[in-house]
Amino acid sequence: METEVLHRIIKSGALRVGITGTQPPLNMKNKSGEMIGLDVELGQALAEAMKLELVLVESPFSNLLTGLEAGQFDMVISSMTITPARNARVAFAGPYLISGSSLLTRSELAKTLLTQASLNSPERSWAALEGSTGEALILEAFPLAKFVGIEDQEAAVAGIAHGEIDGLVADLPFVQFQIVRNPELELATLASPFTTEPLGIALPPNSPLFSNLVQNYLNTLEYTGQLIQMKARWLNAGEWLSEMP
Incomplete structure (x- = not known):
């Protein structure tokens, strides 16, 4: 059943997020080997809102969508652009950042x-x-x-x-x-990016309740200004630079 995705995640007590850990400043590892970045903080905020434990599952970028489809993680937050081809395979919430x-x-x-x-x-x-x-x-x-x-x-x-x-x-x-x-x-770099791209949170296909919940929480983070604060913290050269190896 489609509704089983959200129920399964809640029952498990954990939110498994697929991520590369190699895309700074959105996701990377500090000197201690801890994963940090905008994607990580966003995942933590979503997990806390759902009262779940955040579990980061590292994966090469090229394997993220197949891993999501195979159920290896519950969502992907890893600097992933929303495209028609990807959206034909999985659902997306967002965008949480406009990049290029x-x-x-x-x-x-x-x-x-x-x-x-x-x-x-x-x-x-x-x-x-x-x-x-x-x-x-x-x-x-x-x-x-x-x-x-x-x-x-x-x-x-x-x-x-x-x-x-x-x-x-x-x-x-x-x-x-x-x-x-x-x-x-x-x-x-060149004077301007080649493209303008919306980055989103990839979610399992056929999971309307889970997708709706994630989008609602993402909207809340946007409306309350928390998402803006996260972006300012990670997209501007901040104190976290000293944590990098």
């Missing part, structure tokens, strides 16, 4: 990327998380460039610094975070 796919690259290279042709060149290599909207953008907009599928965005940043790849297409908050965090790498 942006390019992270070396400063000297960014100065030369002024045209579509300069981005869509066989000489260029662009990386993105496998299964992400960044991957879809590269394959569609820059088919002549080399696409490099990755599971770890942090490793891709090192690849940019070492000249192994030319750039990474990722969510704007991640790109901005890396530029601030690594001034010695002389990283940069």
Whole structure:
């Protein structure tokens, strides 16, 4: 029965949230190995509202939707864009943040990327998380460039610094975070993101009661200003930067 999803979650006493843990500042691990970030705080707020224990289940980004469909977790909060293709597979609550796919690259290279042709060149290599909207953008907009599928965005940043790849297409908050965090790498982005994307909470298909409850709680966090405070805390370079390894 469709109604069993919410009843099962309440009965279990836990809210299992699928998350990568590698998408700062939305989700990442601090020096102590503790998961922190906007996605984590949002998950905690939802769990507390439902009087449930928050259980974070780490997974590669490319496995998040299949894991949700298989029942490995109850929802996904991991910088995931709401798209028609994804929404055809699972439900979404939100959006809780408006972001966009942006390019992270070396400063000297960014100065030369002024045209579509300069981005869509066989000489260029662009990386993105496998299964992400960044991957879809590269394959569609820059088919002549080399696409490099990755599971770890942090490793891709090192690849940019070492000249192994030319750039990474990722969510704007991640790109901005890396530029601030690594001034010695002389990283940069373009004048504006490639896209505007709504980030949402992925939920099991055929779970109308659970989806309705999550959306209502999300609306409450928005209306009371709590969600705005969360965004300000994590999207601006704050005290949490000192907690990063």
